[in-house]
Amino acid sequence: MSEIPKAYEPSQVEEKWYKYWLEKKFFSANPDSPKPSYSIVIPPPNVTGVLTLGHVLNNTIQDILARWARMRGFEVLWLPGTDHAGIATQTVVEKTLRKQGVMKHRDELGREKFLKKVWEWKEKHGGIIITQLKKLGCSCDWDRERFTMDAHYSFCVQKVFVELYRKGLIYRGKRMVNWDPTARTALSDEEVIMKQVNGHLWYIKYPLIKPDGTVAQDEYVLVATTRPETMLGDEAVAVNPKDTRYAKLIGRKVLLPLKNKPIPIIADELVDPEFGTGCVKVTPAHDPADYEMALRHNLPFTIVIAPDGTMTADAGEDYEGLDRMEAREAVIEDLKEQGYLLKVEDYTHNVGFSERSNVPIEPYLSEQWFLKYPAVEQALCAVEEGRIKFYPERWVKTYTHWMRNLKDWCISRQLWWGHRIPVWYRKKNSSGSQAEARRPDTGCGEDQTIDKDIWVDVTPPPDPENWEQDPDVLDTWFSSWLWPFATMGWPEQTPTLKKFYPTTDLVTGPDIIFFWVARMIMAGYEFMGEKPFHNVYFTGIIRDKLGRKMSKSLGNSPDPLELISKYGADALRFGIMRSAPQGQDLLYDEQHVELGRNFCNKLWNACRFRQMQGGAFEGEIEPSLLSNDDKWILLRLDRAIREVTEALETYHFNEATQVLYRFFWSEYCDWYIEASKAVLQGNNEARKANTLAVIDFVLSNTLRLFHPFLPFITEELWQGMGFNNDLPQMQGGSTIMYAHWPKPFDDDFKEFYGLDESDEQLAEARYELVRQGRNLRREYNIPTNKKVKFYFKPSEEKYSLEPEVMRVLLNADEFIIDRNYQPQKGTPSAHSALGELYMPLVGLIDVQAEKARLEKELQKAKQELERAQQKLSNQGFLQNAPKSEVEKVKYRLNESEEKVKKLTAALSALGI
RNA sequence: GCGCGCUUAGCUCAGCGGUAGAGCAUCAGUAUCACACACUGGGGGUCGCAGGUUCAAAUCCUGCAGCGCGCACCA
Numbered sequence: 001m002s003e004i005p006k007a008y009e010p011s012q013v014e015e016k017w018y019k020y021w022l023e024k025k026f027f028s029a030n031p032d033s034p035k036p037s038y039s040i041v042i043p044p045p046n047v048t049g050v051l052t053l054g055h056v057l058n059n060t061i062q063d064i065l066a067r068w069a070r071m072r073g074f075e076v077l078w079l080p081g082t083d084h085a086g087i088a089t090q091t092v093v094e095k096t097l098r099k100q101g102v103m104k105h106r107d108e109l110g111r112e113k114f115l116k117k118v119w120e121w122k123e124k125h126g127g128i129i130i131t132q133l134k135k136l137g138c139s140c141d142w143d144r145e146r147f148t149m150d151a152h153y154s155f156c157v158q159k160v161f162v163e164l165y166r167k168g169l170i171y172r173g174k175r176m177v178n179w180d181p182t183a184r185t186a187l188s189d190e191e192v193i194m195k196q197v198n199g200h201l202w203y204i205k206y207p208l209i210k211p212d213g214t215v216a217q218d219e220y221v222l223v224a225t226t227r228p229e230t231m232l233g234d235e236a237v238a239v240n241p242k243d244t245r246y247a248k249l250i251g252r253k254v255l256l257p258l259k260n261k262p263i264p265i266i267a268d269e270l271v272d273p274e275f276g277t278g279c280v281k282v283t284p285a286h287d288p289a290d291y292e293m294a295l296r297h298n299l300p301f302t303i304v305i306a307p308d309g310t311m312t313a314d315a316g317e318d319y320e321g322l323d324r325m326e327a328r329e330a331v332i333e334d335l336k337e338q339g340y341l342l343k344v345e346d347y348t349h350n351v352g353f354s355e356r357s358n359v360p361i362e363p364y365l366s367e368q369w370f371l372k373y374p375a376v377e378q379a380l381c382a383v384e385e386g387r388i389k390f391y392p393e394r395w396v397k398t399y400t401h402w403m404r405n406l407k408d409w410c411i412s413r414q415l416w417w418g419h420r421i422p423v424w425y426r427k428k429n430s431s432g433s434q435a436e437a438r439r440p441d442t443g444c445g446e447d448q449t450i451d452k453d454i455w456v457d458v459t460p461p462p463d464p465e466n467w468e469q470d471p472d473v474l475d476t477w478f479s480s481w482l483w484p485f486a487t488m489g490w491p492e493q494t495p496t497l498k499k500f501y502p503t504t505d506l507v508t509g510p511d512i513i514f515f516w517v518a519r520m521i522m523a524g525y526e527f528m529g530e531k532p533f534h535n536v537y538f539t540g541i542i543r544d545k546l547g548r549k550m551s552k553s554l555g556n557s558p559d560p561l562e563l564i565s566k567y568g569a570d571a572l573r574f575g576i577m578r579s580a581p582q583g584q585d586l587l588y589d590e591q592h593v594e595l596g597r598n599f600c601n602k603l604w605n606a607c608r609f610r611q612m613q614g615g616a617f618e619g620e621i622e623p624s625l626l627s628n629d630d631k632w633i634l635l636r637l638d639r640a641i642r643e644v645t646e647a648l649e650t651y652h653f654n655e656a657t658q659v660l661y662r663f664f665w666s667e668y669c670d671w672y673i674e675a676s677k678a679v680l681q682g683n684n685e686a687r688k689a690n691t692l693a694v695i696d697f698v699l700s701n702t703l704r705l706f707h708p709f710l711p712f713i714t715e716e717l718w719q720g721m722g723f724n725n726d727l728p729q730m731q732g733g734s735t736i737m738y739a740h741w742p743k744p745f746d747d748d749f750k751e752f753y754g755l756d757e758s759d760e761q762l763a764e765a766r767y768e769l770v771r772q773g774r775n776l777r778r779e780y781n782i783p784t785n786k787k788v789k790f791y792f793k794p795s796e797e798k799y800s801l802e803p804e805v806m807r808v809l810l811n812a813d814e815f816i817i818d819r820n821y822q823p824q825k826g827t828p829s830a831h832s833a834l835g836e837l838y839m840p841l842v843g844l845i846d847v848q849a850e851k852a853r854l855e856k857e858l859q860k861a862k863q864e865l866e867r868a869q870q871k872l873s874n875q876g877f878l879q880n881a882p883k884s885e886v887e888k889v890k891y892r893l894n895e896s897e898e899k900v901k902k903l904t905a906a907l908s909a910l911g912i
Numbered sequence: 913g914c915g916c917g918c919u920u921a922g923c924u925c926a927g928c929g930g931u932a933g934a935g936c937a938u939c940a941g942u943a944u945c946a947c948a949c950a951c952u953g954g955g956g957g958u959c960g961c962a963g964g965u966u967c968a969a970a971u972c973c974u975g976c977a978g979c980g981c982g983c984a985c986c987a
Contacts, residue, residue: 007949194984201987225987238987272986280987289985349986394916398982401915405983510982541981545924567949578935579925584917585980587924591936598949609946658926658934673946681945771953777941778953784942811944811952867931876967877930885930885968892931 004611004720008604010568014712018134026737027139029077031495038074039500040066041484042140043508043516044148046085047122048092051132053542053550053588054509056560057580060573061539061653062507063138067708068648069504070139071741077500078139079487081146082126086476087183087356090417093118111416111471118417132561137569137711139737144496146487148479149419156486157479158422158458160527165423165456169372170411172423176291177410179364181309181324182357185414186368188475189407190514192352192361201276201347202228202332205340206237206254209262215255221246221265222342224276226349227286228335229328231256232315233304234263236282238293241267243278257340258331259316268293285365301365307414309362324362369412369421369472375525376406382521382531391537391651392583395510402514411475418473424455425468481519484532491527506533509541510583537651540585542576550588563593570710571596577709578657599661600713603706606669607717610695613680619693623753625686627679627802630694631755632763633672636663637698638745638755644705645744657709664702671767672698678808696721701742711737762799765834770809772830776839777810779853780828787813791821794835795898801834826850826910831857831902833895851910858903861896868893 021027029039040062045055066078097103097117106114126147133140146153164170177186205220221237234256239246246265253262270293271280284294285301294301304315311319311327318334319327335341352361380403382388383396390396412421455461460469482490488497502524508517517536524532543549550557563572575596580586626634640663647656679691700723707714718736745755773790782788790812794801807815823829823838826847830837871877871889878886 004946006947008947194982223987227987270985270987275986282987287985287987289987292985350984397915401983571949581926584925589924589936591924594949595935598947601949602947605947605950607946612946654926662934669947670951674951677945774952775954781941784952785944786942864931871931871968874967878967880967881930888930 004604004608006605006608008568008601008713010570010600010712011565013716014135014137014569017712017715018137021139021735021737022142024735026735027078027141028143029141029496029500030075031499033075033499035073035075037077037499037504038066038069039077039079039503040505040507041079041487041503042081043506043512044081044083044146044480044483045129046088047082047126047129047147048085048089049082049129051129051136051560052557053560053576054539055129055133056136056572057539057542057576057586058507058509059133059136059138060577061537062505063136063573063711064577064648064653064708065505065507066139067711067737068741070737071704071707071739073740075499076139077141077144077496079144079146079500080130080133080138080140080142081483081487082129082148083476083480084122084147084149084418086413086415086418086473087180087185088476089118089122090415091183091356093121093417096121106416114416135561135564135569137573139711144487148476148483152489153479153482153486154419155458156482156490157419157474159491160482160523161422161474161478162456162458163527164371164374167374169374170369171372172367172369174365174367175370175410176288176363176365177368178352178354179307179362179366180354180357180359181307181362182359183354183415184307186364186366186410186412187354187356187361188410188477191355193355194350195353196348197351198346198348199226199351201226201345202335203277203342203344204228204231204257204281204335205342206257206263206279206281208249209253209255211252221249221254221279222277223279223281225281226347227283227328228331229311229319229324230283230286230304231281231331232259232311232319232327233283233285233302234259234281235284235294235299235302236264236266236297238266238268238271238280238282239278240271240273241269243271243273245273245278257338258318258334266293266297266299268296286363288363291363291365303365305362305364307364307366309359368410369470369474370408371411371478372408373406373519373522375522376403378525379403379518379521382525388521388531388533389535391535394583395513395536395538398510399513399518403518409475411478412470412472413475414471415473418476419479421470421472421474422456422458423470424461424464425470426453426455427466427468477515477519480516481523482527484520484524485528501528502531503533504535506536508536508538510538511541513538535651538583540580540583542588543585545587545589558588558590563590567593567597568600568712570600570713574599574657574709577653578661579654581654582652599665600710602665602669603710603713603717606664606673607699607721609673610692610699611721613692613695615689615692619689619696621693621697621753622686622690625690626694626753627675627687627691627805628759628763628766628800629672629675629802629805630691631753631759633668633694633698634745634753635755635757635760636667636672637701638750639663640667641701641705641742642744645741648708660705660709664706668698668702674809675802675805678802678805681808682804696723699723703736704739704742707736707739765832766801766806767809769830769832769834769837770806772832773806773810773812773837773839776828776830776837780839780841782839782841784811787811788839788841789814789816791823791838791840792817792835793819793821793838795833799834828853829906831899831906833898836902836906847910851907854903854907854910858900858907861899861903865893865896865900868896 062078066076070076094106103109161170178189178192180187201224204223204225206223208216208219210216223237237254249265250267252265254265256263270289282290282293284290284299285303286305302314304312305324306312309324311322313320319330322330353359354361380400383390383399455467461467484503485497485501488494488501490497520532524530544556548556560572572593575592579592640659643659644656647659676691676695679687703714703718715736790810792815794817803815803817821838824840828839828850868889872893
């Protein structure tokens with residue numbers, strides 16, 4: 001007898017096998033393998049990151065796909081790594097350095113020292129998430145782990161920048177950008193999150209200036225604004241040219257309150273006469289729309305808000321140095337005092353917030369680098385025409401909509417942590433011609449103005465003392481978009497790149513469809529001339545029970561590692577997968593994980609049960625000895641194999657787990673194992689051995705079906721049960737990881753073992769009878785542990801009921817088949833198409849109770865009969881419905897007819 | 913404003929053209945020998961509303977309502 005513990009204890013098991021897999025290099029991808037390739041690149045988590053449930057969902061899916069592919073005979077590369085995550089990382093490190101008292105602002109340290117600190121920090125804490133992914137069981141090829149700031153990767157980023165620059169797709173310009181005043185950097189449009197804010201609409205009077213230059217005392221235009229502080233930078237008031245109310249004012253001037261500065265009234269189409277007063281204040285330097293207008297009307301750009309969000313000297317000495325929010329209060333106060341504020345209304349509107357700092361974005365005029373996206377048309381068509389497939393498909397629309405409305409991408413960031421822009425500017429007073437001689441040729445079609453004072457190349461200029469490098473770094477996503485090939489050795493045509501690019505599947509969240517997915521597709525076509533992946537699977541977003549996003553500040557984000565130590569990694573994986581419908585958000589509840597734990601335990605004990613039976617493992621199945629129950633479970637297994645495989649093929653992971661759950665728990669454990677006990681406890685040795693062979697066959701297949709979902713426990717059981725004996729030895733060790741994926745039974749197999757649909761029908765009818773018998777016990781309050789006798793009067797003799805099995809399933813003393821059984825009047829009975837079941841009770845006959853019971857049953861049977869009759873009397877149904885459907889209804893009709901007949905007879909036998 | 917998604921048992925969700933399903937919760941029973949992280953039985957739903965297509969609709973189509981998300985320069 002083995003000493004397997006009663007309950008599954010995951011912790012040591014998981015550690016043991018993960019170590020084993022690593023030692024044996026089971027995760028390594030071999031580019032020279034003759035097998036077909038299957039590859040995934042991990043969406044690189046931030047180096048600063050710790051594992052969240054989102055990662056669990058995402059990486060479990062990838063692991064399932066990778067493990068499944070290995071079992072199907074693919075050469076699998078799952079390439080892992082981390083992202084330097086510019087702003088996120090820099091912010092985190094800045095915060096800790098401030099906390100440690102090392103600095104207040106990074107300027108105190110200077111660029112070099114600060115970067116050294118970040119690298120130190122990265123070396124110390126950067127790997128956390130990688131070890132956490134290992135705990136989850138991820139089968140990544142860790143020898144190929146990459147980081148977006150590896151030397152080679154950085155080279156790729158620079159190379160790409162230079163290439164795009166020479167193509168004329170990258171340019172520098174002074175534009176209105178989204179400015180994060182806390183991080184003090186520009187952001188891309190995608191990094192701005194619009195939020196609805198309850199604010200106010202302030203109505204301000206701008207007095208008219210008379211033609212003679214004096215200020216009109218009671219004539220004014222009324223302007224409505226949500227940002228009164230920006231008025232300090234106003235350069236005009238705009239009205240719609242078609243707005244008759246103001247037509248005669250166009251060209252006149254108003255006095256800008258507080259600053260006492262005359263500004264013109266201009267006409268611009270952009271103004272909506274319906275909104276507010278129809279007059280808009282124009283702040284060229286602090287509003288994107290106003291910026292556009294200012295360009296059209298040649299207005300000056302007065303900057304009143306500095307990059308750090310405080311007011312500049314141009315705002316006026318009363319306001320200089322105030323934070324923009326403080327300035328707002330002050331301006332309102334002053335306007336009120338001086339009688340310019342007419343009224344205030346409550347007003348909800350959308351305000352852009354920085355995704356990172358969560359502070360309102362400031363539109364800010366500055367010199368930045370921009371990219372015109374390359375390979376747009378190709379990238380768009382590839383998805384639209386299905387060369388790249390999205391799952392679920394609906395994201396295609398989101399993608400194409402974005403792709404058709406692309407705006408140039410602001411790629412420069414005023415940060416230090418990141419890839420520094422490979423551009424040098426000639427120092428003012430230097431004059432070297434030697435650099436000019438080597439200056440890269442822009443080559444490509446666009447007539448980019450050649451500027452000999454700019455050096456753009458992967459290598460710095462040869463006379464660096466005369467040049468100054470651009471201080472900015474590139475947006476993190478400008479490196480991430482190269483991930484599928486920069487990680488594989490590009491631009492060299494490495495064996496890895498040749499074997500594994502394009503990758504097979506990408507698994508990611510829909511929230512980064514623009515940030516990452518779309519850009520990777522464009523980069524793939526631009527630099528590889530080929531798509532980066534065939535399929536993209538978009539996961540849902542994990543929310544808490546109340547539907548809120550997981551977040552640190554809400555404290556509703558459970559630590560997956562705690563869950564793993566409490567329930568086991570397999571349990572966490574299974575629980576999450578079981579509740580993650582395709583592409584739909586999922587509400588997390590710890591109960592899901594508990595369910596996973598329970599399931600693992602069930603699997604554990606089912607195998608424990610098998611081991612306790614002893615006997616050789618994986619004996620041959622002898623077809624002639626198969627019982628009805630054996631055939632039934634084999635057919636169910638076949639069905640489970642088909643359904644799980646199909647679910648995986650279509651990325652329906654929750655369906656796959658649900659099929660497995662149903663098959664293993666309800667069908668195998670609840671019915672088959674229980675039925676098999678009849679044989680195993682008997683003394684027919686041949687049948688016993690055959691039952692064990694069936695059990696082993698089913699378990700061996702089941703463990704394999706489960707392996708991608710539950711890698712640890714399946715390996716433990718696979719090895720423990722000795723199923724590994726006939727497997728090829730992989731790198732000196734055996735493993736379920738490379739056991740072949742179960743195939744559905746073919747016709748030869750079914751014929752050989754005599755498996756037929758009729759077996760299923762019989763088994764199900766028998767189980768239905770058992771259910772009825774158990775119900776009788778319950779109705780008559782016979783405790784489940786009390787033995788009773790059952791008599792059965794079969795309607796025909798031609799089927800084998802397996803009475804011993806029935807006895808065990810009913811937990812009965814005896815199950816007696818007797819065609820001539822004469823029950824005492826009022827004996828509890830159940831009636832099915834197979835026959836009548838009686839449960840004689842000593843001294844406890846209640847005729848009235850039995851009558852009531854039977855009447856209820858009869859009612860049900862009659863209803864069913866009626867429904868079937870109705871269907872079959874419908875000409876349309878008979879003519880149009882498929883034959884199999886009609887057959888099914890006919891079968892049902894027969895069954896219920898039989899039942900009605902029997903119940904009626906039983907009732908009349910009661911004689912009341 | 914445009915686009916997308918959701919609405920099924922008390923809760924969380926599957927099902928997406930052929931008699932309404934699961935888990936949890938609930939009620940009743942069970943220390944039974946693989947598992948109390950378990951077993952057995954029960955109760956509970958006119959599948960958001962209104963039309964239409966079909967022999968047949970939770971499932972397909974149209975409209976409406978409620979909730980959520982994304983995109984959009986209305987100050």
